[in-house]
Amino acid sequence: MIPFKYECPDSVEGAISLLRQGNARVLAGGTDLIPQMREGRRSAELVIDLKRIPELTTISELTDGGLAIGAAVSATKIASHPRIASAYPAVAASVRLIGSLQVQTRASLGGNICNAAPSADGVPAVICHKARARIAGPEGRREIALEEIFAGPGRTTLGPGEILTAIVLPAPEPCSAAHYLRFTPRREMDIAVAGAGTWIKLDENGAIAEARITLASVGPTPLRAPSAEARLIGEKPIQSLIEEAGRLAAGDARPISDTRGSAEYRRTLVSVLTARALAACCGSLGLEVEAP
Numbered sequence: 152m153i154p155f156k157y158e159c160p161d162s163v164e165g166a167i168s169l170l171r172q173g174n175a176r177v178l179a180g181g182t183d184l185i186p187q188m189r190e191g192r193r194s195a196e197l198v199i200d201l202k203r204i205p206e207l208t209t210i211s212e213l214t215d216g217g218l219a220i221g222a223a224v225s226a227t228k229i230a231s232h233p234r235i236a237s238a239y240p241a242v243a244a245s246v247r248l249i250g251s252l253q254v255q256t257r258a259s260l261g262g263n264i265c266n267a268a269p270s271a272d273g274v275p276a277v278i279c280h281k282a283r284a285r286i287a288g289p290e291g292r293r294e295i296a297l298e299e300i301f302a303g304p305g306r307t308t309l310g311p312g313e314i315l316t317a318i319v320l321p322a323p324e325p326c327s328a329a330h331y332l333r334f335t336p337r338r339e340m341d342i343a344v345a346g347a348g349t350w351i352k353l354d355e356n357g358a359i360a361e362a363r364i365t366l367a368s369v370g371p372t373p374l375r376a377p378s379a380e381a382r383l384i385g386e387k388p389i390q391s392l393i394e395e396a397g398r399l400a401a402g403d404a405r406p407i408s409d410t411r412g413s414a415e416y417r418r419t420l421v422s423v424l425t426a427r428a429l430a431a432c433c434g435s436l437g438l439e440v441e442a443p
């Protein structure tokens with residue numbers, strides 16, 4: 152690995168001012184960045200550690216009932232946070248899929264997002280929950296829908312000198328549930344061949360009022376599945392409907408063929424995983440809907 156300078160500022164402003172110094176890169180857990188630098192896929196003359204910045208390493212309750220997860224908070228801390236485990240269980244479960252217990256003690260949700268791998272396991276559940284990204288940079292602070300941060304494989308829409316500071320989860324909505332499922336050939340320590348996150352909200356008659364489906368590993372970025380989402384609205388969740396939504400999500404996917412699976416195989420996985428994740432949402436809402 153090429154030698155680099157290391158700084159660990161204690162404020163967001165300090166990190167941003169260091170980032171302006173030429174070829175610099177921020178590091179949270181380093182579980183993506185360090186292997187990439189070792190392999191020569193990324194380089195930096197200055198590495199800026201974010202783990203000493205209180206704002207980035209804290210989970211805060213918001214006055215509107217939502218939560219702000221600091222971008223550098225570890226997966227372990229997220230998964231074991233009592234409010235996340237009870238109000239956003241799909242988020243807790245999805246960060247628990249990242250690598251191993253050892254990896255999870257370092258890996259952050261912010262790093263999972265900013266590494267911008269289409270296979271990132273922490274991402275679909277937070278997009279399903281309508282998460283927003285808080286961003287800070289030389290021009291000040293801004294907030295965007297989290298899904299707008301992805302530009303392509305390994306690329307984000309963050310501008311020069313900008314960092315992600317927090318992932319904001321809105322207050323959980325009544326009669327709603329989310330679930331994320333992935334397929335990996337090995338049970339753990341593997342990259343998803345395909346993944347599907349789903350979220351549904353029921354109206355007072357038990358019909359689906361809102362639906363969000365986010366797919367992993369089947370496009371250049373995490374992808375929403377708009378035709379599958381639209382098909383669910385206004386309908387009672389029954390087995391034939393969730394299976395149809397799965398098939399529509401497979402049509403919304405934009406998979407490639409590579410060493411981990413063909414495009415056709417990935418579409419089949421999307422169909423099955425989406426239907427199963429929807430069935431799991433129904434289960435969380437006390438409805439018995441069989442999954443394929």
Ligand SMILES: Cc1cc2nc3c(=O)[nH]c(=O)nc-3n(C[C@H](O)[C@H](O)[C@H](O)COP(=O)(O)OP(=O)(O)OC[C@H]3O[C@@H](n4cnc5c(N)ncnc54)[C@H](O)[C@@H]3O)c2cc1C
Nearest residue numbers: 179180181182183184250258259262263265266271272315
């Ligand atoms: C053995 C192993 C197994 C793994 N298994 C999985 C898995 O099953 N599923 C999965 O999704 N991932 C997996 N990963 C990948 C990795 O652990 C995750 O993507 C992790 O969440 C990255 O977080 P990090 O804090 O380590 O990021 P880092 O490596 O610190 O950063 C990743 C990238 O994001 C940038 N970055 C970090 N934080 C910010 C910020 N706040 N603002 C702007 N840019 C930022 C960095 O500059 C870097 O480019 C695995 C990695 C290893 C080594």
